[in-house]
């Protein structure tokens with residue numbers, strides 16, 4: 001039981017690894033002994049985070065720049081990670097965003113950009129790192145979904161986001177099925193609201209109250225509370241779990 005959650009010797013990639021959830025996940029994986037590559041567009045931010053995480057954990061943290069909207073960029077990232085680490089055992093797709101619009105105002109460009117980042121970017125990354133895992137006949141992939149992949153809101157604006165996260169859920173299930181023969185586990189984690197500095201600044205007290213009314217635990221998550229499930233899904237403790245969307249939601253989907 002003791003070593004079931006350890007990741008010593010494992011090589012992980014966290015896309016969006018300097019972000020709110022991705023940063024907590026990268027730190028959690030490194031604390032369990034994995035070497036971690038964090039990647040996104042802002043290289044300076046990644047390098048600062050990497051240095052701090054390396055100091056805190058003693059694990060190797062590498063920073064790479066990637067724009068997942070650019071297919072060639074994602075291919076190059078996989079090459080760079082391989083030349084640095086030799087292989088990849090764990091992939092976390094923790095990039096993503098929400099563009100809120102009333103449905104009747106959703107322009108094609110905003111719609112396409114959201115699908116490019118949340119869905120196409122996730123697929124490219126699964127495909128490129130999946131190639132390595134298929135060769136290895138081993139791997140763990142965890143995608144970031146959201147409660148909005150299966151639950152709409154009573155208030156509007158989330159149409160595009162809901163549709164992209166629903167696509168991430170099915171991408172996860174379909175890949176889990178296709179790659180089961182290669183011993184690759186593919187799962188998704190679907191949070192409700194995870195606090196970031198702008199979480200409170202961009203919502204009125206009334207909106208927050210309305211939001212918490214649907215959460216049995218009556219609070220939002222702290223970023224550090226997200227790491228545990230990703231460690232579990234990256235570790236041997238979850239070897240028989242694949243194709244699942246795991247809700248990290250304070251109970252929201254139990255009641256809504």
Ligand SMILES: NC(=O)c1ccc[n+]([C@@H]2O[C@H](COP(=O)([O-])OP(=O)(O)OC[C@H]3O[C@@H](n4cnc5c(N)ncnc54)[C@H](OP(=O)(O)O)[C@@H]3O)[C@@H](O)[C@H]2O)c1
Nearest residue numbers: 016019020021040041042067068095096144146191193194
């Ligand atoms: N926070 C929540 O309440 C919540 C709830 C449910 C689900 N989620 C999901 O969890 C994931 C992470 O959210 P978060 O709250 O951690 O957001 P965040 O702090 O804004 O982090 C998002 C990350 O994505 C990266 N990114 C954005 N565009 C990119 C691109 N084109 N290529 C590569 N990387 C890109 C950003 O880095 P750069 O700017 O450096 O590129 C950033 O590190 C998202 O998929 C989100 O939908 C979040």
